Amino acid sequence: MKIPIYILTGYLGAGKTTALNYLLEHSALAGNKLSLIINEFGKMGIDGELVKPGDYTKFEINKGSIFCICTKTDFIKALGKIYNEIKPYAVIIEATGIAQISDILGVIEIPQLTENFQVRANVCLVDALNFTRTAPYLKAVTSQVKAADVIIINKTDLVEQSAIEKLKRVLVGLNDFAKIETSVYGSISDELLDKIKHKTMPTEVFDQKPENIIALSIKTDSKYDLDKFKRAIAELKENILRLKGNIDFGTGPVFVEIVHDKMMTEKACNNLPAPTAFTTIAWNIEKENLQQAFDNCIKK
Secondary structure, eight states, X not given: OOEEEEEEEESTTSSHHHHHHHHHHHSTTTTSOEEEEEEOSSSSOSHHHHSOOOSEEEEEEOSSSTTSHHHHHHHHHHHHHIIIIIOOSEEEEEOOTTOXXXXXXXXXXXXXXHTTEEEEEEEEEEETTTHHHHTTTOHHHHHHHHHOSEEEEEOGGGSOHHHHHHHHHHHHHHOSSSEEEEXXXXXXXXXXXXXXXXXXXXXXXXXXXXXXXXEEEEXXXXXXXXXXXXXXXXXXXXXXXXXXXXXXXXXXXXXXEEETTEEEEEEOOTXXXXXXXXXXXXXXXXXXXXXXXXXXXXXX
């Protein structure tokens, strides 16, 4: 019997990790033996540390887009171990927000994997607030929607109903096959999962990272100046796509998340390797310049 695979896609900040935690706690998948594959576009695994503790095996692949040639071997090895040693009820893959979904489907469809695994559902989360800001200039945003079996418009509590209806029309224009549902905090109903019918898409594996996009991971014991950090973020607002991790502003680390220059803070994640440990995904900027911008925020 083939092991079902559930894929979670969606652009940076759409709520994939929140949706994953919901599935692990509240769905029909909860309580079963599961394996998770979590990918991030960056060398430091932030999202993996945000997954709620549970009785499951977790594989983190953090070398770049999960489906480029540099991580293809790790991905295949993880699935091989899952099938031969773990034999879970299901596998959930949380893809990086800038992944081309055709890449993962192309990998899974190689003969040695199709004998043992079957994609049960490709679920794409869409950020109700920011989707239309990113879709025009980042191909991965629309390609994930086009390939989805079901589209979850998430964070609907942050926008008016009229904006949700307008967004639905945009999404139908990109994909008139997928069922579209709305959500707050990444909730995905069991009824929806049961009714999903996976469609096979023409696949082409991409062997390089998305153009003009870089990932920078910073790990340091140094403290950051909050005012300088805010100014840096304001100056880099056209370049930063996502920032996530702990930052120590002098009173102990706090968890910082930035999406589209909006900064949110909450209680620090305890499992990160230093008081300041975060990853930034940016585009149209040299990595050295981005590094320098953050170095300038360190307290002297």
